[in-house]
Amino acid sequence: MITLTFVYILAGLTFALFAGLGFMDRSNPKRFGNAAFWGLLALSMLAGDYLGDFGNGLLVLALVAIAGAGQIGRAPGGEVPAEVQAERAVRYGNFLLLVALIIPAVALAGTFLFKWVPGLADPNQATLISLALGVLAALAVGMARLRSPLMLPAQQGRRLLDAVGWAAVLPQMLASLGAVFALAGVGEVVGGLIGTAIPQGSLFGAVLAFGLGMALFTMVMGNAFAAFPVMMAAVGLPLLIKQYHGDPAVVAAIGMLAGFCGTLMTPMAANFNLVPAALLELKSPYGVIRAQIGTAVPLLAVNIVFIWLFAF
């Protein structure tokens, strides 16, 4: 049976390859830092379960030290010239599109297959496992037809990852910070503060505090999942559901979506907001957030009104 371990091994080997190629790239003055950073990430993927909690913690400290000392950088150039790309685009055209669509197609097919036919792969991780299989399939088909040099995908992939840089592990780092916050009881303290700030006797005031609290706390934590239990315990449950008899399904479902509006507006949700800015090589890391605020703010207002209308 295929489990997530298979995906971690694949990711570990990919990062190890990036580290090795980075180490050999003499055009990059920061090649040692890059190699160490991706190498440690490869170690984490391959052997994280055997390092122990403290060992993994030291690994993270090393990653932070490399990034914090500014030892990660990208070599200039390395991309295929635009004219060559344009020439090849005419020649290979729709085949490229086909290969690009292999990944989502396999992810889709595998998700259903692994859920319906038990025993092939861990059904709880069906999509991630299928995504990895899709990557392998796309590489095999693409490299065979394009007759690309063996190392070209790894070299170009490394170039793209170097452009993202340390931001590549930012989402994982923030998720881990959330775990430390939970351990320290940050949520309870924030919930208590918000709970005391609500005017007594106003239904709309309570709904407003709940919706805004979900969005604001999500912005701080970078994740609506972290904000939800806190805001439900502080406002949703005692006030909206118990005191004003709101429908718990509406309060929970739309409250969560109010939190998602917060996700659109915060750099703490790095994988959605900062990573794409790096991937698209935008000048400002906050470009994506700026594009989203105009949707998030009115939608948050709509969500607050929806809770008020539908729950009571």
Added chain:
Amino acid sequence: MLVLIGIAIIIAGFLLRFNPLLVIMASALATGLAAGLDVQAIVAAFGKAFNDTRYVSIIWIVLPVIGLLEAYGLQQHARRLIDRMKGATLGRLLTSYLLLRQVMSAVGLTSVAGHAQTVRPLVAPMAEAAAEAKNDALTDDQREEVKAFAAATDNVGLFFGEDIFLAIGSILLMKGLLEGYGYVIEPLHFSMWAIPTAIAAFLIHGFRLRRLERRMTGKEASA
């Protein structure tokens, strides 16, 4: 109260533009110390969480495929496709992607598309080409905005589609949490109540995409 120091460090650190990885580590240490943990326990807790959330970072395995296809001209091809489709305006293109992403997410196919898988190789270059088709004097800033909107559209589509799916993590979290308080609710009820917001998100973001198109093609924008 003292544990809130971690939040203050995060906000200050981001505002002062220190390296975010350093800021996160400092915040974790300060929060842990304020809660009475010793340094070794904090490092171990952080390490455990880092190891448990490795799945967040496996998306990068798609980069070799994207790198290969881009080296052979995928972005140029995506642009040429848009050039050939006369009806493909920036607004229509991104609105179609928004709808597609919402519908796919609503049936649980959240990882099928994404910033690495679809936005960088396909949606962003297509959006750029669609904007260029109507405005040959596109400035760098406008180009940036079009690309940023391509990524934003992916996020909006994902966030306000996925909660309609019954088995998504957030629905399971809601169900579990409310059950702990004694309210047993079928996942279907949560899914149903995600639909009004999904429609509102489509209307609001779709409207903004139309305005984006006007800004990118209008005369006042290129002045």
